[in-house]
Amino acid sequence: MTIALYPGTFDPITNGHMDVVKRASALFDKVIVAVYAGSLKSVMFSTEERLDLCKKAIDGVFNAEAVTFTGLVVSYAESINASVMLRGLRAGADFDHEFDMALMNKTLAPNIETMFLMANIEWQFLSSSRIKEVAALGADVSNFVPTHVAEALRAKLNNQA
Numbered sequence: 001m002t003i004a005l006y007p008g009t010f011d012p013i014t015n016g017h018m019d020v021v022k023r024a025s026a027l028f029d030k031v032i033v034a035v036y037a038g039s040l041k042s043v044m045f046s047t048e049e050r051l052d053l054c055k056k057a058i059d060g061v062f063n064a065e066a067v068t069f070t071g072l073v074v075s076y077a078e079s080i081n082a083s084v085m086l087r088g089l090r091a092g093a094d095f096d097h098e099f100d101m102a103l104m105n106k107t108l109a110p111n112i113e114t115m116f117l118m119a120n121i122e123w124q125f126l127s128s129s130r131i132k133e134v135a136a137l138g139a140d141v142s143n144f145v146p147t148h149v150a151e152a153l154r155a156k157l158n159n160q161a
């Protein structure tokens with residue numbers, strides 16, 4: 001059984017992340033969406049909120065599960081017997097950072113393979129940070145995130161106003 005771990009901040013989960021999860025679901029026996037729960041400088045949603053939004057988003061993906069993790073991602077992967085670390089790769093934006101991280105993780109845990117799914121062309125320019133930025137300026141982001149995430153963004157921004 002091949003378990004793929006898809007780690008990230010997911011602040012919040014977007015259609016780009018979901019596209020990776022759905023495609024990975026057809027490739028691996030199990031896909032674990034792992035929300036980083038360590039201290040982060042600037043997140044809009046708490047760990048529990050990010051987890052909850054991920055759980056709702058993957059509800060229809062039969063072999064996907066959402067969890068939180070802290071500490072070294074490769075240690076977490078080993079602890080759940082994940083042999084694949086899954087990441088999404090957008091043109092330009094991600095390569096240097098992902099290459100660096102994948103090499104470090106390979107050194108720390110040689111048995112875990114980092115595998116990349118190229119971001120779907122539709123979501124190449126979609127990032128959680130851009131979504132938060134434009135949502136805060138009043139944009140309708142419902143074409144870019146699941147419905148419940150758009151609602152959560154609206155609620156969060158109304159509370160902050």
Ligand code: ADP
Pocket residue numbers: 007008009010011014015016017020086087088089090094118119120123124125126127128
């Ligand atoms: P991190 O803080 O670890 O980069 P993110 O939540 O921003 O966490 O992203 C998690 C993973 O999803 C990363 O591999 C990132 O490159 C990928 N990703 C982010 N946005 C998209 C997208 N629009 N399409 C495909 N993959 C994406």
